Amino acid sequence: MNITLRMAWRNLWRHKRRTWLTVGAMIFSNLLLVFLISLQFGSYRMMIDNTLRSYTGHMQVQNKTYNDDPKIRNSFAAIIPLADEIRHQLGTDSVAARGVAFAMTSSKQRSYGLQIIGVEPDFETRVSTLPGLINKGHYFTDINAEEIIIGSVLARNLRVDIGDELTLLGSGRDGSFAAGIVIVTAIFESGVADIDRSMAQVPLGYFQSLFSMGDGGHNIVINAEDLPLVPLVQQNVNDIVHQRKELAVLGWNKLQPGLKQAIQADMASAWFMYAVLIVLVAFSVLNTQLMSVLERTREFGTMMALGVKPIRLGSLVITETFIMSSLGLAIGAVLGSALAYYLSIVGFSYPGMEEMAGKFNLPDRMYPSLSPLSIFLGPGIVFFCSLLASIYPALRLFFLQPVSAMKAV
Amino acid sequence: MNAIVCKDLCKTFKQGEEIITGLNNVSIIIEKGDFVCLSGPSGSGKTTLLNAIGGLDTPDSGEISIGDIRIDKLGKGALADMRLHNIGFVFQAYNLIPVLTARENVEFVMQVSGMSAAERSQKSHAILKEVGLEGMEDRRPAQLSGGQQQRVAVARAIVSQPTLILADEPTANLDSVASSQLMDLFTQLNRHHHITFVIATHDIRVMKYAKRLIGMEDGKIISDQINNDQTINVQTVNNKAQ
Structure with a gap:
């Protein structure tokens, strides 16, 4: 073994308690960082997944102009055959076509403006949690049925219940007058008042005839099996639709830019907390190494007298920190990974979570997401900052005079 | 050939408001292979001169040459x-590196100078045998007596084959037996390896081994003489060697 490494290793164990306290601080912070970062990544994944699975989906096929200008005329033709082809090519049922329009909805007593979504009943349940939020009635069974599902707030406002009729009045794609009568078959409660007040679903076949859409629609919603698979699935969908130049495949970050921004804002505040933890560990290392250098001033003076240059002595101090940091990184990362891995299998919840998740038709447990990034990002920064902190004690050696150093007690 | 040439060395120290003279126009020439004792009371300037010669401290003025190097x-x-590469140091308090064994302490200097592991191992073994520490190579300083530690320090000082050894009160922490053993070792090294020795001491027993005695007081050289008793010690060493 190299003598510098050997000296560094033995020097560390001259003060076992002090070394273990410093290494312990590193282990604890690394364990905490691995766990918290995994949890953070897991919660973002859950947040993205839940938000997207509730309505938007992981990606959508749209007319190129629709995302920036979501008007009824910015639709595309043969939406159901294309949705079928995508389902067939991807080998998944998590693909559903939709049409989107606006209409005035009237009951016997009242009228309200409403967003009407035309859906494929057989597949909508695979891309949206909304059908699962029905608390009264049943979902559509026929794509051409003259039926409607409305939110609980709207039902209350319109004073209607299951089996009641509603009149829809709006404009068709070609500017014609769109009018129809539908029967309320179900009432959902998403927990979000805005959605429950202003959104309704009708079967896509009926939607197309009501709004003069022909065989067209506005978007095909696609869900990947898992969030990390989204880029791959998106590439495959691109390959399927690339011959239809009027279409674009948009990922969730384009469809929901606010979600990404919210995550970035949350990450910034979390990293501030992590930075505080890392700085505390770095100061602990600085303190340990500074004390260690001061205690050994006489020894360093002797080595300088023998002809050892300060840079070699400095490298000894940095090697000592390197060993401590490596121990802290290895043990902390292993313990943190073990904890995060265990919880990523069994999951965990906090009081009240189950009740709230059930209300929104969401998973009732959180699962940390363990990845090489979540394992090594935090401990890597602690490692780097610890080495940085040891530069100051190492630099002090450059200003040491052999004679005065050897007189140090 | 001259091993050391000092010319008009001056050195002062500041202690609070007081200026203390360490060296006051000191000029000496020490020949290669000489065995010199610097003697004098505490504060006479012995250690200051030794530090200046060893390049551990810089004089305020004057010139110092070791061989051809200023x-x-x-x-x-x-x-x-x-x-x-050129100077070996032996200190009063041994100053060994506590976390290294005797062999590692000796090898440390060689490794710093870039010697290969095989050569280091062979040399350290030979040197420790020469200073009488065979079998104690793997002991740490705390497991050795004062005399043994000082022998390790000597082995460390001579292992890179320096032309000059500077020793500052090397026997101050040793009993009389260990002192005379150490001085016998110095004498042998001086005779067999032709290493120049400059020893700062106020131990009369040490002075007896010197070929040349330089007396110092208040930062000045007050006497410089050949030691007539030295022959007795050399004879003793020769008798022991036989």
């Missing part, structure tokens, strides 16, 4: 290299 003109890095 060390007062050298920078920190060059001085460190010069100490590593």
Whole structure:
């Protein structure tokens, strides 16, 4: 073994308690960082997944102009055959076509403006949690049925219940007058008042005839099996639709830019907390190494007298920190990974979570997401900052005079 | 040939408001292979002169040459290299590295100078045998007596085959037996390896081994004489060697 490494290793164990306290601080912070970062990544994944699975989906096929200008005329033709082809090519049922329009909805007593979504009943349940939020009635069974599902707030406002009729009045794609009568078959409660007040679903076949859409629609919603698979699935969908130049495949970050921004804002505040933890560990290392250098001033003076240059002595101090940091990184990362891995299998919840998740038709447990990034990002920064902190004690050696150093007690 | 040439060395120290004279126009020439004792009371300037010769401290004025090198003109890095390759130091308190074994303490200097592991191992073994520490190579300083530690320090000082050894009160912490053993070792090294020795001491027993005695007081050289008793010790060493 190299003598510098050997000296560094033995020097560390001259003060076992002090070394273990410093290494312990590193282990604890690394364990905490691995766990918290995994949890953070897991919660973002859950947040993205839940938000997207509730309505938007992981990606959508749209007319190129629709995302920036979501008007009824910015639709595309043969939406159901294309949705079928995508389902067939991807080998998944998590693909559903939709049409989107606006209409005035009237009951016997009242009228309200409403967003009407035309859906494929057989597949909508695979891309949206909304059908699962029905608390009264049943979902559509026929794509051409003259039926409607409305939110609980709207039902209350319109004073209607299951089996009641509603009149829809709006404009068709070609500017014609769109009018129809539908029967309320179900009432959902998403927990979000805005959605429950202003959104309704009708079967896509009926939607197309009501709004003069022909065989067209506005978007095909696609869900990947898992969030990390989204880029791959998106590439495959691109390959399927690339011959239809009027279409674009948009990922969730384009469809929901606010979600990404919210995550970035949350990450910034979390990293501030992590930075505080890392700085505390770095100061602990600085303190340990500074004390260690001061205690050994006489020894360093002797080595300088023998002809050892300060840079070699400095490298000894940095090697000592390197060993401590490596121990802290290895043990902390292993313990943190073990904890995060265990919880990523069994999951965990906090009081009240189950009740709230059930209300929104969401998973009732959180699962940390363990990845090489979540394992090594935090401990890597602690490692780097610890080495940085040891530069100051190492630099002090450059200003040491052999004679005065050897007189140090 | 001259091993050391000092010319008009001056050094002062500041202690609070007081200016203390360490060296006051000191000029000496020490020949190669000489065995010199610097003697005098505490504060006479022995250690200051030794530190200046060893490049551990810089004089305020004057010139110092070790062989052909003007060390007062050298920078920190060059001085460190010069100490590593040309000068061996033996200190009063041994100053061994506590976390290294006797063998590692000796090898440390060789590794710093870039010697290969095989050569280091062979040399350290031979040197420790020469200083009488065979079988104790793997002991740490705390497991050795004062005399044994000082022998390790001597082995460390001579292992890189320096031309000069500077020893500052090397027997101050040793009993009389260990002292005379150490001085016998110095005498042998001086005779067999032709290493120049400069020893700062106020131990009369040590002075008896010197070929030349330089007396100092208040930073000045007050006497410089050949030691007539030295022959007795050399004879003793020769008798022991036989």
